[in-house]
Amino acid sequence: MPLWLVCLRCKFMRIAILSDTHDQIANLRAAVIYCNAYNVQLLIHCGDLISPFMLDELARFAGAVHIIYGNNVGDQHLISQGCGTRFPSITHHGVLGAVEAGGMKIAFHHYPQVARGIACQGSFDVVCCGHNHRYCVEEVGNTLLINPGEMLGKDTQPAFAILDSSSRTVEKVEVGEPMKLAE
Numbered sequence: 001m002p003l004w005l006v007c008l009r010c011k012f013m014r015i016a017i018l019s020d021t022h023d024q025i026a027n028l029r030a031a032v033i034y035c036n037a038y039n040v041q042l043l044i045h046c047g048d049l050i051s052p053f054m055l056d057e058l059a060r061f062a063g064a065v066h067i068i069y070g071n072n073v074g075d076q077h078l079i080s081q082g083c084g085t086r087f088p089s090i091t092h093h094g095v096l097g098a099v100e101a102g103g104m105k106i107a108f109h110h111y112p113q114v115a116r117g118i119a120c121q122g123s124f125d126v127v128c129c130g131h132n133h134r135y136c137v138e139e140v141g142n143t144l145l146i147n148p149g150e151m152l153g154k155d156t157q158p159a160f161a162i163l164d165s166s167s168r169t170v171e172k173v174e175v176g177e178p179m180k181l182a183e
Helices: 001-007 023-036 054-058 075-083 113-122
Strands: 014-018 044-045 064-067 090-092 094-102 104-109 126-128 134-140 143-148 159-164 171-176
Touching: 014 023, 014 143, 023 054, 044 094, 064 094, 075 090, 104 113, 113 126, 113 134, 113 143, 134 159, 143 159, 143 171
Parallel strands: 014 044, 044 064, 064 090, 104 126, 126 143
Antiparallel strands: 014 159, 094 104, 134 143, 159 171
């Protein structure tokens, strides 16, 4: 059994939450390198991956990867076709994902409004989202709602979140380079 599959059963995990990479290979690569170096066991991508070539970058992660579509879906056919086959450690969930990892039930959807609605139901320990490119961590009842911000680097320094399942703490990690836009 692959190590990344065994780790899903671990009680305590460090879980990376990313969103809105929008084909920024260098920023995603920097996040994966960081996660591999700092004992992150699971990676969740909350949408707007865009192109199938980004799967090559996600496949460099040493653990299991779970992804969903966002509102910029790119090549849906090639992305979904590669997950689980060419890239056995990457699971594609469509538009709504749910996993049990680190002793927690975790849901993820691209849109913050939908994620908030899921969090309000109280069926999950953690609900993750993206879309608006704004980092935010808050408690909704007993559910932790996490938006990791953007990996694109258009409006802010590219960043993602790491959830420690044992302490329910979230760390913001800045990596990569912001986009340089002509003025």
